[in-house]
Amino acid sequence: MLHGITPHALMLNQIGGYTRMWGAASYEGALFASMATYGTLMTGNAREDLLNSKFIIMWGWNPANTIWDPGTSLWLARAREKGIKILAIDPIFTDSAATLAHQWIPIRPGTDTAMLLAMAYVIITENLHDKSFIEKYTVGFEQFKEYIIGNEDENPKTPEWAEKITSVPTETIINLAREYATTKPATLIAGWGPARTMFGEQYSRAANILCTITGNIGINGGYASGFMRAYYSRERIITGGRKKTGPINLEDKKPKKPRVQDNLVDLNAPPRKDSLYKLRGGTNPANTRIHSNDYYNAMLNGRKGGYPADIKMAYIVATNRLNQYANVNKGIKALKSLDFIVVYEQFMTPTAQLADIVLPVNTFMERNDIAVPWLGSPYYIYLNKAIDSLYESKSDLEICKELSKKLGIKNNLLDLSEDELLRMFTAPRKDIKNYNKMKRDGYFKVKVEEPFVAFKEQIKDLENNPFPTLSGKIEIFCEHIAEKNNPLMPPIPKYLTHEEHYDSPKAKKFPLQLLTPHNKRRTHSTLSNIPWLEEVETHAVWINSVDALKRNINNGDIVDVFNDRGRIRIPAKVTERIIPGTVCIYQGAWYNPDKSGVDLGGCANVLTNDSYSPGGAFPLNSSLVEIELTPKNKIEVFK
Amino acid sequence: MKQMGFYFDQTRCIGCYTCVLACKDWNDLPVGVNWRKVKVIEDGIFPELFLAYLSIACNHCVNPPCIKACPVEAITKRESDGIVIVNSKKCVGKKECDAICLKVCPWDIPEFRDDDNSKMEKCNFCFDRLEQGKQTICVEACPMYALDVAPLEELQKKNGDIHEAEGFNYYEKVRPSIIFKPKFKKQKY
Numbered sequence: 001m002l003h004g005i006t007p008h009a010l011m012l013n014q015i016g017g018y019t020r021m022w023g024a025a026s027y028e029g030a031l032f033a034s035m036a037t038y039g040t041l042m043t044g045n046a047r048e049d050l051l052n053s054k055f056i057i058m059w060g061w062n063p064a065n066t067i068w069d070p071g072t073s074l075w076l077a078r079a080r081e082k083g084i085k086i087l088a089i090d091p092i093f094t095d096s097a098a099t100l101a102h103q104w105i106p107i108r109p110g111t112d113t114a115m116l117l118a119m120a121y122v123i124i125t126e127n128l129h130d131k132s133f134i135e136k137y138t139v140g141f142e143q144f145k146e147y148i149i150g151n152e153d154e155n156p157k158t159p160e161w162a163e164k165i166t167s168v169p170t171e172t173i174i175n176l177a178r179e180y181a182t183t184k185p186a187t188l189i190a191g192w193g194p195a196r197t198m199f200g201e202q203y204s205r206a207a208n209i210l211c212t213i214t215g216n217i218g219i220n221g222g223y224a225s226g227f228m229r230a231y232y233s234r235e236r237i238i239t240g241g242r243k244k245t246g247p248i249n250l251e252d253k254k255p256k257k258p259r260v261q262d263n264l265v266d267l268n269a270p271p272r273k274d275s276l277y278k279l280r281g282g283t284n285p286a287n288t289r290i291h292s293n294d295y296y297n298a299m300l301n302g303r304k305g306g307y308p309a310d311i312k313m314a315y316i317v318a319t320n321r322l323n324q325y326a327n328v329n330k331g332i333k334a335l336k337s338l339d340f341i342v343v344y345e346q347f348m349t350p351t352a353q354l355a356d357i358v359l360p361v362n363t364f365m366e367r368n369d370i371a372v373p374w375l376g377s378p379y380y381i382y383l384n385k386a387i388d389s390l391y392e393s394k395s396d397l398e399i400c401k402e403l404s405k406k407l408g409i410k411n412n413l414l415d416l417s418e419d420e421l422l423r424m425f426t427a428p429r430k431d432i433k434n435y436n437k438m439k440r441d442g443y444f445k446v447k448v449e450e451p452f453v454a455f456k457e458q459i460k461d462l463e464n465n466p467f468p469t470l471s472g473k474i475e476i477f478c479e480h481i482a483e484k485n486n487p488l489m490p491p492i493p494k495y496l497t498h499e500e501h502y503d504s505p506k507a508k509k510f511p512l513q514l515l516t517p518h519n520k521r522r523t524h525s526t527l528s529n530i531p532w533l534e535e536v537e538t539h540a541v542w543i544n545s546v547d548a549l550k551r552n553i554n555n556g557d558i559v560d561v562f563n564d565r566g567r568i569r570i571p572a573k574v575t576e577r578i579i580p581g582t583v584c585i586y587q588g589a590w591y592n593p594d595k596s597g598v599d600l601g602g603c604a605n606v607l608t609n610d611s612y613s614p615g616g617a618f619p620l621n622s623s624l625v626e627i628e629l630t631p632k633n634k635i636e637v638f639k
Numbered sequence: 640m641k642q643m644g645f646y647f648d649q650t651r652c653i654g655c656y657t658c659v660l661a662c663k664d665w666n667d668l669p670v671g672v673n674w675r676k677v678k679v680i681e682d683g684i685f686p687e688l689f690l691a692y693l694s695i696a697c698n699h700c701v702n703p704p705c706i707k708a709c710p711v712e713a714i715t716k717r718e719s720d721g722i723v724i725v726n727s728k729k730c731v732g733k734k735e736c737d738a739i740c741l742k743v744c745p746w747d748i749p750e751f752r753d754d755d756n757s758k759m760e761k762c763n764f765c766f767d768r769l770e771q772g773k774q775t776i777c778v779e780a781c782p783m784y785a786l787d788v789a790p791l792e793e794l795q796k797k798n799g800d801i802h803e804a805e806g807f808n809y810y811e812k813v814r815p816s817i818i819f820k821p822k823f824k825k826q827k828y
Contacts, residue, residue: 064653074783077651098690099653106686520655531670532663536656544685576685 002421003369004318007400007414010261012315014409017264019309021295022272022288022616025325027192027227029200029617033493034227035276036201036478036615037208038455039469042235043226044376045187046451047075052221055183056086057176059207060112061191064095065520069375076100087176089115091515092542092584093577105176106579108502109513110622111166112194114495115173116206118162121148122177123213129181130215137462138212140477144492157495165495167579181214185221189228193517193621198498198609200617205493212474218459229376230452232431260411269308274489274614276480293326293612293619296334313340317361317396320525322351323591323603326620327610329566344396347529350591350603362393368418370426370438378431378446382438397421489614500609500622502581510563510624512547512583516604517621519586528588539602540573542584543627548574551627558630560598561585563623566606568599569630583627587620642701642721643764644791644816647694649804651785651820654679654692661780662696665765672750674762675777680806682824691822693806694786696762696777697748698815699723705740705749713759714740720790721816722764732756745810764788791816 012018034041063072080086088097089105097104123129134141150156159173190207207225216222255268271286289308290298302310322331335354343355352358366389371381404414426432431446438444457465466472482491521533541561555574585604592601599606609619662675675696682689703723706714713729734756741749751757765775778786802809804821
């Protein structure tokens with residue numbers, strides 16, 4: 001994408017750079033795990049390969065609502081129609097669990113790692129693991145085994161142990177482990193939602209390792225899980241995994257001479273403490289030292305609090321930041337502490353309402369751009385401008401061009417035209433063979449010889465195609481992590497609990513676990529203000545009938561959902577479709593406080609956990625809350 | 640006379656509402672008026688649950704009860720393709736006749752707007768699009784290929800002749816022009 005943040009980075013970098021964030025709320029745990037285990041994000045298979053599987057496990061994965069590239073649900077339906085068994089593990093009886101799967105296993109949120117480890121226990125103790133695969137392609141199985149069978153901590157990770165944690169019956173865990181290990185090829189797709197928890201990277205690591213020890217890597221119908229990219233459209237460098245690229249130690253590097261596009265603030269900054277060295281770009285550069293979920297703390301505490309800057313100004317582009325990150329009330333305090341806030345918007349979003357200046361940026365319909373598939377499929381989309389900019393709105397590029405003139409920026413990439421920049425950005429992509437045709441047709445489909453299967457080359461010929469990890473193999477034990485010597489970031493995946501877990505002391509006061517997944521009627525907070533879509537489904541907090549009964553709550557009642565971070569007031573949907581002890585507020589609804597600060601819009605992030613995991617996972621689904629009926633006199637205010 | 644009809648694969652429907660929204664967009668319908676609807680059928684007690692969706696619009700029945708009931712003959716059935724059309728110029732409005740068409744429809748299809756004496760409206764089988772050789776907008780929009788339209792006989796040849804689905808009852812006297820691949824509560828699919 002040209003529009004969005006790119007031109008602003010180009011502009012700000014030429015006047016000294018800016019303090020940026022690392023960590024993407026969607027997937028940081030999965031990203032860390034994928035890099036640690038496989039050394040790459042290219043770990044997925046093309047969807048059509050699902051038809052080659054004999055058993056598909058959708059773990060915390062709801063593509064019926066979250067799409068995961070167009071056609072994913074359709075391929076799953078085709079797989080089911082072909083007779084392939086599909087199973088869903090999720091705290092919620094999701095649309096995917098209900099309409100795509102044969103069987104649903106409900107699980108307590110944040111305990112997925114325990115179940116995966118118990119499955120590994122069954123597989124290892126019953127000798128069902130793929131020994132020749134493990135021998136040839138992996139490192140560290142023995143350390144993992146020691147932990148699993150209990151030699152490391154005198155606590156074998158048995159299904160009985162896991163049942164107490166996960167609430168999944170022992171027999172179910174045993175049967176699933178046996179079925180997964182003995183049905184080959186089998187597909188375990190570990191969604192990103194369960195990784196959106198404290199220590200979420202442990203869940204992703206555990207899932208990757210289950211795929212590994214059953215030998216389901218690099219074969220048709222198998223699946224490596226990981227980050228799950230299945231084409232190069234989002235990779236910066238197209239390596240195809242051919243070259244072994246070990247870790248890059250930034251500390252040993254000579255200072256880089258700045259180029260015009262470099263961000264001076266983090267160009268030669270030391271890597272942050274827990275970063276894997278090789279995480280150099282994208283959402284997780286090693287030298288970017290403020291985690292996205294920690295940004296409000298950075299604003300409030302600055303250098304005195306150990307943060308790299310005293311932040312004075314926020315330049316907010318292409319995000320409804322306040323609404324879409326954890327702890328909205330802290331966010332308001334933090335943003336209000338700044339001297340100056342610029343927000344680019346088309347709507348008066350909760351974030352825009354805090355701005356000193358709102359710049360009316362146009363929409364994707366009023367400018368040309370190129371879009372890459374969301375996760376990775378072999379095509380590109382050219383977004384031809386449909387209409388001229390409405391009213392005073394301008395594109396991101398136009399705004400930056402005009403600001404650059406006023407800021408006296410010379411030697412400027414922003415002097416190039418939209419078309420020149422788009423051509424420049426796409427030039428290194430050798431798979432886009434014909435730019436003009438792409439522009440004319442509005443898309444470009446890449447011809448691929450066969451559907452992508454991650455690590456096929458590695459499995460065929462490891463000698464010449466090592467895994468892009470330090471060892472050149474799949475890292476069950478990750479040396480890279482071991483160097484960090486952080487007990488909360490162990491080199492083999494472990495089940496860890498934390499201060500906002502279901503069994504923590506805090507759960508006595510706030511006994512319900514809150515999930516904040518994506519909703520089918522909007523994309524994050526975008527389109528949440530469309531009445532046609534509001535009509536599709538009433539925004540409500542999902543609560544199991546058992547929990548509702550205890551609180552005297554009936555379906556449709558207005559309730560308060562609250563914790564120490566805030567309070568929201570919305571209708572209750574009393575349903576069987578969620579595991580008892582857990583409630584769900586779909587994220588993205590717009591924050592709309594009343595005079596006392598109670599959010600009547602139902603923005604889930606009023607309640608979410610604003611800490612972060614050592615591996616970077618956002619613990620949004622590790623938030624404890626309580627629910628009570630809204631007092632009658634306050635309901636009037638609601639209406 | 641050929642009879643156009645719908646096919647709905649209930650086992651495929653993921654409840655995304657794209658058909659509903661595409662219909663609203665094509666026909667420019669306000670909030671509260673839906674020519675196509677998605678019905679949610681939830682059943683069971685945790686953890687033994689059932690969920691199905693039913694996407695339906697006007698079924699362009701072979702013997703439409705709404706035509707018989709309408710006091711002013713505002714509803715007609717086209718000779719050429721069996722599509723049931725409402726003539727809003729003739730329709731006297733919901734207040735005048737107490738929305739009799741809605742009362743006799745077994746599936747509550749006729750829609751009325753909020754205003755005082757609004758006229759009946761409903762799915763017109765996208766006859767404008769069919770004339771241009773296109774599919775109905777709901778069929779074109781469905782990402783799961785769970786919907787189809789064609790002459791009913793053709794659909795039956797292709798998909799069998801199942802008249803009922805979860806949440807949908809068939810009435811022989813009325814003969815709705817829709818067939819299903821159903822997803823029943825007590826059935827493995």
